[in-house]
Amino acid sequence: MIEALELTKRYGRVTAVDALSFTVRPGVVTGFLGPNGAGKTTTLRMILGLNEPTAGIVTVGGRRFRDRPRGLRHVGALLDAADVHGGRSALAHLSALARGNAVPRRRVAEVLEEVGLAGAARRRVGGFSLGMRQRLGIAAALLGDPPVLMFDEPLNGLDPEGVRWLRGLLRRLAAEGRVVFVSSHMMSEMEHTADHLIVIGRGRLVASEPLEEFAARGARAGVAVRTPDPAALAALVTAEGAELRREDDGTCVVSGIGAARIAELAFEHRVMLHEVTPRGSGLEQAFMELTAGEAEFRGAGGEEGRSR
Known part of the structure; x- marks a missing residue:
């Protein structure tokens, strides 16, 4: 289990992480979300002892990570896939790590096979694609x-097959009872992978709750529907336990049921529909709404930018 209590990190006058407290439990995939500049990477580095907290404490299994002599036996981490000597082969890189952490040599071949790099084991890392480097880091x-x-951000550089593979790997690791903590900006993948979410903004905790509960906050995402008979449609979807609201342009937005079910109800009750369009996912909408004021910088087009 990872436990952070009032974790704080300041760089001069800038507070990167601000009295952050959370718990990451075993047996579930926990997604770690936040806008660019929210403090996600700084938090991960403090967990690993790479950055010293200004205040507060973070422990892994009840102890600070730096107090564990064989780190890789207790915590495995991928922070930067490019942080590997390009002149080494994948085999040499992992063999060195195994020796330094008293890990049996056989594990090198096992993990290379597991991540799909067995055939590239003797190739120099400098010639690897980003996706291959990600697999090596994993x-x-x-x-x-x-x-x-x-x-x-383990999904960076992975092709669709690689994304599916990683999704399955993360869920398997959690099913084995491990702590699995994943920072990502890819909402769609978190929606398919995470069980629990920890969301931060400007270094502060925004939410820590099951994915389903968090996504339910984004009910306004819904399904956009255009119909000449909105009253009839409202009656149908309300009977299903859903909600309908009217927008200024006459569009009906239905939340609580999907586009397919809306179309089925309209067909069964002869309500004409001119459009049925799913909007953004509930997770994405909830994230945007809860972190709207948490970006460090915001351009005229709404994009944020600051290094984490």
Whole structure:
């Protein structure tokens, strides 16, 4: 279990992480979300002892990570896939890590096979694509067979097959009773992968709750429907336990049931529909609404930007 209590990190006058408290429990995939500049990477680095907190404490299994002599046996982490010597082969890189952490040599071959790099084991990392580097970083995290795993943006550079593979891997690791903590900006993948979410903004806790509860906050996402008989449609969807609201342009937005069910109800009761369009996911909408004021910088087009 990872436990943070009043965790704070300041750089001069800038507070990157602000009295942040949370718990990451085993057996579930916990997503770590926040706008750019929210303090996600700084938090992960403090968990690993790479950054010293200004105040507060964070422990892994009841102890500070830096107090554990063989780190990879306790926590496996991928923070930066590019942080590997390009002149080394994948085999040499993992072998060095295994020796330094008293990990059996056989594990090197096992994790290379697991991440799909067995055939590239003797190739220099400098010639790897970003997706291959990500897989190597994941192999390094798995090397010590640790009970706690942390990944910072592990989906970057992966192709669709790689994304599906990683999704299955994360869920399997959690099912084995491990702590799985994943920082990502890809809402769609978190929606398919995470069980619990920890959301931060400007270094402060915004939410810590099951994914379903968090996504329910974004009920306004809904399904946009255009119909010449909105009253009849409202009666149908209300009977199903859903909600309908009218927008200024006459569009009906239905939340609580999906587009397919709305179309089925309209067909069964002969209510004409001119449009049925699903909007953004509930998770994405909830995230945007709760973190709207938490971006450090915001451009005229609404995009935020600051290094984490």
